[in-house]
Amino acid sequence: MEKEKTGRILPLFLFLLLLCLFLVLAENFGAIKPIQGAVEKVTVPVKISIYRIWQGGLGDAGQGQKREELERQVRESSVLAVKLKLLEEENQALRRQLEAPLPPTMKFLPAKTIGLTRYLTIDKGEEDGVREGTMVVSENILLGKIISVTPKTAQILLPTDPDSKIPSRTLKTGAKGLAIGEFGTKLSLAKVLQAEVLEVGDLVVTSGEGGYVRDLLIGKIAKIEKIPVEPFQKGEIAPLLDYQRLVNVFVITN
Amino acid sequence: MQNIIVFLPILILAILESTIIPLHLVLLAIICWSVLRPGREGMLVAFFSGLILDFLEGKTLASSSILFLITSFLIYLYKNRFQAGRFAFLLPFTLFSLIVVDLLDGLPALSIRTVLIEGVNTVLIIFLFPIFNFLAKSFGEEQLKLKI
DSSP, rough: OOOOHHHHHHHHHHHHHHHHHHHHHHTTTTSSHHHHHHHHHHHHHHHHHHHHHHHHHHHHSOOOOOHHHHHHHHHHHHHHHHHHHHHHHHHHHHHHHHSSSSOOOOEEEEEEEEEESSSSEESOOOTTOOOOOOEEEEEEEEEEEEEOOOOOOEEEEESTTOOOEEEETTTOOOOOOEEEEEETTTEEEEEEEOOOOTTTTTTEEEEEEOOOOOOEEEEEEEEEEOOOTTTTTEEEEEEEEEEEGOOOOEEOOO | HHHHHHHHHHHHHHHHHHHHHHHHHHHHHHHHHHSSSSHHHHHHHHHHHHHHHHHHHHTTTTHHHHHHHHHHHHHHHHTSOOOSHHHHHHHHHHHHHHHHHHHHHOOOOOSHHHHHHHHHHHHHHHHHHHHHHHHHHHTTTOOOOOOO
């Protein structure tokens, strides 16, 4: 390939870089929101379809293939069954949410998951009244905090994310600590004083500090790491939710 | 037609990256494209791919574009002196880029686990590179007609 002259490329590079900075600024002033909203009208349904197919694939693993003939015969009824199942799931989730031991003053906005990479993405955004910093739950289990919002979607910082630090306490023994995410897959209760008691199986809930709603479930102590010479002990928390399989979640709006 | 050939695979990778695969697939595509095509084209593709990814991921618009542009420009500088299409350059450069991106994302990028994950991510370029090589060759010496 023929060598290109840097003098020809550098102005383009600088121009594009400046354009990027201009776009970043424009977004900070809210000028991009209408375009983002219009684009998301197309992208959100596509993302929902792909995510549901992937979630379905996870559930079917190891069940084997269905016969083509049978599939053709049941196709019509399957469409109805899927609709019915989705409505039933939504209904059950709403019922569970109503029965969850949470303050009656709390208001919930039902949302559906549309993607899980580092953050969990939901199909509700600024246009639905979702704001940064609000909590997301499933029943009374904390799913995380909203860290970014677009007109039609929002991203949730899961408790397992390395950036997540939730002031917490154990339900039975009252030991206080910080629920810290590790590598996006693990969660631990750290900074627990040696004098405090940690028990395997004890539930971990939010302590109400750091802007988190009090007494939301985070997980269950699965393992304890106690080294007597260190000032703090640590407990491994087993999350109570499988984030990959979640479909219906609730944003606490007030 | 050329634009579709370039952006369709990138769009697919961006949708996968923003929905189900937590790996930096688009960055890999940008590295491949920047190595295989002239500097101007690599940079334009990097800019627009960043915008696509930011729209899909709900990130600050153009934040990914900045990263991709710098990556593309570094490849361009290297390409002017040495052969960039060799895995002896591609693999370490990709790993380095991925770790830098993780660092900027606030992840513990220097932990063994992250390096291992990004190592696996880096290996993906071995499979992606021939695909983009095929696409790049189908262009021949023609330049992308992206207007800016």
